[in-house]
Amino acid sequence: MSRSPGARRGRARLRAVALIGIDGSGKTTQAHRLADALTAAGRPATYHRNAGGRRWLGRLAHRLGRPDAQRLVGRSGMLAVESVLRWLAIALALISCLATGRVAVMDRYSACQYASIRAHGGQRWERLARAGYRMFPRPQLTFLLTVDPAEAYRRIEQRGTDHESMRYLTAADTAYRTLPEYPTFVVVDAGRPPEEVSRQIQAHLAGWLGSSADGRDGRLTDGRDGRAPDGRDVRSAVVPGPPGGEPVPIGRLSA
Template structure:
């Protein structure tokens, strides 16, 4: 009975997976690796970076002599631009995968926008954002890459391509954990080495990867198991 249930899950198409979390948690690296692993396992997939343009606006702000994007367009302006650009990116990603039949591996999704709005203190914008993003289906699996904000700050400083304050990272981490969707997220310990994080993610997707990949996954911790959706706990 259990085997037949797993077989049915493996036959079901994995339409979309989202990786979310604070800056520096490794979303982009893990999303790229997951897309590559799915392709290698015979399940065509495409990586999609659903950015909100905050880094891009920040670079423009610095060129114009402003310290960051918020100082350039204001908090409300930043949240409006970010919400629209991320909405467009997600829409294009979903349309692309609907047409091609490939799995959409989402580097950021709607929850990232809700968390950004909360971290910026623009709570009145969240209702508008949710109304606009409601047209998008929820990913079959959403991974929240959990990382201590202080470590995320150190990683960002080491890569040297952008800058975030520790205060912002802490606020964003708190915002993710306060979202009503939080109980549906699968928590992944992003503080481990990148290859171990990848194994954690593949373990949770074992029904789509098959027995060999499942065996390669790391054992789940008690906390990770408690945060699994019911559909995956029996796997």
């Protein structure tokens, strides 16, 4: 008798989870929370911030009297530096988790670089980036945190550590949605309060991991017996995927 996809998924080893999305979508907050939740559930996880150095370049540009990183090193130079630094960060994160056996919770992954290249209008660099990043395995789950660019802009300005233009945030939002990998992403409404976003992500993972993370031992959900806070059974419920995609667990949509 064949086993259900959910049953097979529940016994598989979770090796890597990635959180991606435009700046201001809450990736870092949610990645930290997810690493903590998985560790508490008995699946030791490590947070990895796979930054491309654009914020650092921006600060350097300001110190040298330039408005942003692109004005400092040029668009091609910025994309080249960003691609190399992110590649190195991902490689080190994967090596670390391979050596330790811990789950890698990735704050940004290769898709972030492809989206950045598209948003900056450097499409000819995307082919080179994909060739370089091809060696990296695809995470078993990639959560795309979506938020209105205007809300993302408000959050960035509020934290006051960097700056992004509305034009870039809008272009990046479009870039993520047009990537060929988009149908494989678990799309999460990140415009909600952080606690609700965490519940969406963790409820989806509870379904993927099966009974071992159904809320009884690791408390990955706020409900009981593998149910989300509103009573839905996240282990088996599915909804239609994006055009051309496969049906996905209900965690893909906002609650």
